[in-house]
Amino acid sequence: MTHALTDAALAELLARAAGDELLRVRRESGLEGKELGKAGDAGAQELLAALLDEHRPDDAVLSEEAKDSEARLSADRVWIIDPLDGTREYSEGRADWAVHIALWIEGELALGAVGIPGEDLVLVSSSVAAAPEATDDAPVRLAVSRSRPPAVTEPVRAALDAELLPMGSAGVKIAAVVRGQVDAYVHAGGQYQWDSAAPIAVARAAGLFTSRIDGSPLVYNGPDPYLPDLVVCRPGLAPRILAAIAENTHGES
Structure with missing residues (x-):
């Protein structure tokens, strides 16, 4: 070895x-x-x-x-x-x-x-730069799926008056937050641990907020690989995003 x-x-x-x-x-x-x-x-x-x-x-x-x-x-x-x-x-x-x-x-x-x-x-994650700071007068940008944006996206979009930017894989969406191309990515309704583990590690190293949509921690290497939802965003947006999701009654399961 x-x-x-x-x-x-x-x-x-x-x-x-x-x-x-x-x-x-x-x-x-x-x-x-x-x-x-x-x-x-x-x-x-x-x-x-x-x-x-x-x-x-x-x-x-x-x-x-x-x-x-x-x-x-x-x-x-x-x-x-x-x-x-x-x-x-x-x-x-x-x-x-x-x-x-x-x-x-x-x-x-x-x-x-x-x-x-x-x-x-x-x-x-060991070398990624800190995520760029937001510009005060710029609209909030929210990464969403090209084909099937989850229902949880709409209350978040409304709460932030956000612009939606469709793009491909979960890794690309989270990387877009890391790179300052968007301000947040919210997903509910189905992912697995391998869909988010690497990009979440990079996002955390870049100083971004990460959690489940109920605000609880993202936990990896659990017995069931299913890990259906997440929030990745600039730290200052997290309270508004989590509140908007909570007010949406059921979100998505």
Whole structure:
């Protein structure tokens, strides 16, 4: 076993390697649509599994594209990965899809790397810059799904008088808050731990507010990988966003 790479360096290597493989598959496979998405997912998962086995063979892994194992529940170190977040966008030839690499250590997210290969960009929690400050006279911008914005978005939009910016994967949306392209991202109605672990680690390192939509903490490496909702935003917006969600009676389940 080699530990020549630090965990942060390995996370970045994994994100870049998977991104390169996904771009190669899209460029060279000749596939389209769902078949392209399946091939990209499979190729990226195979590569990540091999690299983790080489560099961290004793660590557990929770991946969207691999069978889950109860062994991770008693492990001190667990990599939580999504080889391709935003399969639809990837299959359509767009750039707003991502690779998620997170490391959970003894109860907490220790680091995350979010690769956006279409922009040749990897954001790593150990080195990410603080999120830009808001401009007082600028409208609040809210990232939303291109295809199916959750119902919880509307009360938040109304409370903030926000402009909606549709975009692809969850990782890209959270990265957009980190990069100052939007001010908040709110989701309810269905995600899993691998959909948010890496981008949440990066967002926290950038000084952003993160929580469930009821204000409770986001908890990772739980027995059930389902983690359906989240809020990521500039800290000053959090009270208004959480209040708007609470006033919306049921939100989404």
